Amino acid sequence: MAGQRGRPKQYDAETALQLAGNVFWSQGYSGTSLDDLAAAMGMNRPSIYRAFGGKEALYRQAMGQFAQQMEEGFNRTIEQEADMRKGLSQFYRAALNVYGAGDTALGCMVICTAPAAAWVHPDVQADLLQVIEQLDAKLLARVEQGIRKGQISSVIDAQSLSKLIQAVLHSLAVRVRAGESKASLERFSDASVAMLLGPAPNK
Amino acid sequence: MAGQRGRPKQYDAETALQLAGNVFWSQGYSGTSLDDLAAAMGMNRPSIYRAFGGKEALYRQAMGQFAQQMEEGFNRTIEQEADMRKGLSQFYRAALNVYGAGDTALGCMVICTAPAAAWVHPDVQADLLQVIEQLDAKLLARVEQGIRKGQISSVIDAQSLSKLIQAVLHSLAVRVRAGESKASLERFSDASVAMLLGPAPNK
Numbered sequence: 007m008a009g010q011r012g013r014p015k016q017y018d019a020e021t022a023l024q025l026a027g028n029v030f031w032s033q034g035y036s037g038t039s040l041d042d043l044a045a046a047m048g049m050n051r052p053s054i055y056r057a058f059g060g061k062e063a064l065y066r067q068a069m070g071q072f073a074q075q076m077e078e079g080f081n082r083t084i085e086q087e088a089d090m091r092k093g094l095s096q097f098y099r100a101a102l103n104v105y106g107a108g109d110t111a112l113g114c115m116v117i118c119t120a121p122a123a124a125w126v127h128p129d130v131q132a133d134l135l136q137v138i139e140q141l142d143a144k145l146l147a148r149v150e151q152g153i154r155k156g157q158i159s160s161v162i163d164a165q166s167l168s169k170l171i172q173a174v175l176h177s178l179a180v181r182v183r184a185g186e187s188k189a190s191l192e193r194f195s196d197a198s199v200a201m202l203l204g205p206a207p208n209k
Numbered sequence: 210m211a212g213q214r215g216r217p218k219q220y221d222a223e224t225a226l227q228l229a230g231n232v233f234w235s236q237g238y239s240g241t242s243l244d245d246l247a248a249a250m251g252m253n254r255p256s257i258y259r260a261f262g263g264k265e266a267l268y269r270q271a272m273g274q275f276a277q278q279m280e281e282g283f284n285r286t287i288e289q290e291a292d293m294r295k296g297l298s299q300f301y302r303a304a305l306n307v308y309g310a311g312d313t314a315l316g317c318m319v320i321c322t323a324p325a326a327a328w329v330h331p332d333v334q335a336d337l338l339q340v341i342e343q344l345d346a347k348l349l350a351r352v353e354q355g356i357r358k359g360q361i362s363s364v365i366d367a368q369s370l371s372k373l374i375q376a377v378l379h380s381l382a383v384r385v386r387a388g389e390s391k392a393s394l395e396r397f398s399d400a401s402v403a404m405l406l407g408p409a410p411n412k
Contacts, residue, residue, distance in 0.1 A: 032328045032329070033239075033328065033329055034237070034238075034239055034325030034326060034328075034329075035237075035239075035240075035325070036236075036237055036238075036239035036240035036325075037238075037239035037325065037326070037329055112328060113324060117324075117383060118324035118325060118327075119324070119325045120387075121316060121320075121321035121322070121324075121325070121382075121383055121386045121387070122237030122238070122239075122240065122321060122322045122324070122325035122326070123237060123240065123325070124321075124386050124387065124388075125235045125236065125237075125315060125386070126235070126236055126237075126240055131386070131387060131388055132388070134383075134386070134387040134388075135387040135388050135389065138383070138384060138387055138389070162400055162403050162404055163396075163400040163404075165397075166396065166397050166400030166401060166404065167400075167404065169380065169397050169401075170373075170376075170377070170397075170400075170401055170404060170405075172380065173373075173376045173377050173379065173380035173401075174373070174376050176376065176379050176380040176383050177372065177375065177376035177379040177380065179324075180320060180324055180337075180341070180379050181341060183324045183327050183328070183334070183337070184323075184324070184327065184334060184337040184338040184341055185327075185334055185335070185337075185338050186338065186341070193366075193369065194368075194369050194372050194373075197365055197366045197369030197370075197373075198369060198372075198373055198376075200365050201365055201366075201369065201370065201373060201405070202373075202404070
């Protein structure tokens with residue numbers, strides 16, 4: 007903060023990670039230097055190394071923190087909402103809120119920055135796959151529950167439906183980053199819920 | 210080529226662009242230096258500047274070249290195939306072939322590298338949006354044609370269905386880059402066609 011001298015001894019690692027994550031989120035992995043990170047975190051380079059390891063380790067931890075935030079969004083919406091359609095719609099809306107709008111619209115930190123780094127950095131690639139597969143598993147569990155409870159009429163392939171639900175999220179992430187308007191994307195995400203899950207079957 | 214001395218006077222600009230594009234495709238925009246490009250293109254830096262402009266101009270031209278290649282794939286499949294389901298399935302398969310498999314699986318050059326660069330480089334962001342919107346328009350025209358010809362049973366929102374078709378492509382791009390197997394993604398893309406377009410209506 008402006009005017010603040012020094013740092014509390016117990017520097018809040020989670021906050022520092024978030025500040026680093028914000029730089030990676032806007033500038034990408036390769037577009038971010040350790041000096042950028044040091045400036046954003048208010049830490050010098052040796053302190054960063056001591057606390058988090060090098061740039062790649064820091065990026066992977068920031069990715070993990072972001073994925074955790076998205077998972078909490080999943081739990082608050084899809085998991086807690088009994089109405090599957092409402093829950094999925096809320097999930098997409100919550101994601102769009104995180105992805106941002108207007109000048110500060112950055113999309114998803116993982117989907118918009120990890121792919122560019124994944125070929126050169128195999129550990130980033132592995133993390134990216136893990137984030138995707140973990141969401142696949144959570145969505146598949148919810149789709150299977152929806153089938154058991156008769157919330158979905160007919161499903162060709164539960165696994166592919168789960169992936170299709172995530173595909174909308176990937177596309178929202180990229181489209182936000184490309185500058186598409188929030189209103190347009192809310193319309194798309196709402197229509198996607200209706201197309202993917204169909205009308206609620208009559209009991 | 211090994212052992213080849215000098216360069217033909219009429220250096221093939223399209224080939225040089227493709228060689229540059231391959232470096233951007235694997236390393237991303239910020240992860241690519243002008244020295245990397247010069248080495249891959251077999252041109253010195255002043256020649257690159259003269260022929261293509263700076264790094265950003267070169268990247269944007271390489272993106273354009275890649276998008277052109279994807280558009281040709283669209284024309285060969287969706288546009289030329291009267292059976293909408295078959296055409297869409299072929300389109301996804303053709304994209305997966307371009308995205309690659311195994312160790313050389315790079316996903317989509319545009320979707321996997323432009324988002325990371327889009328926030329810092331507004332022209333790249335604008336190009337990314339344009340590529341997405343151009344495919345939206347082509348897909349929408351095909352969906353509307355499918356509705357007119359009675360090839361699709363019921364459509365909630367033709368524009369959103371077109372975006373959903375492209376969402377699968379975005380997700381395939383990212384999943385390939387993350388290292389998901391081609392077999393898994395072929396299963397997903399085939400199931401997506403069935404889920405998105407539904408069974409062919411009886412005439």
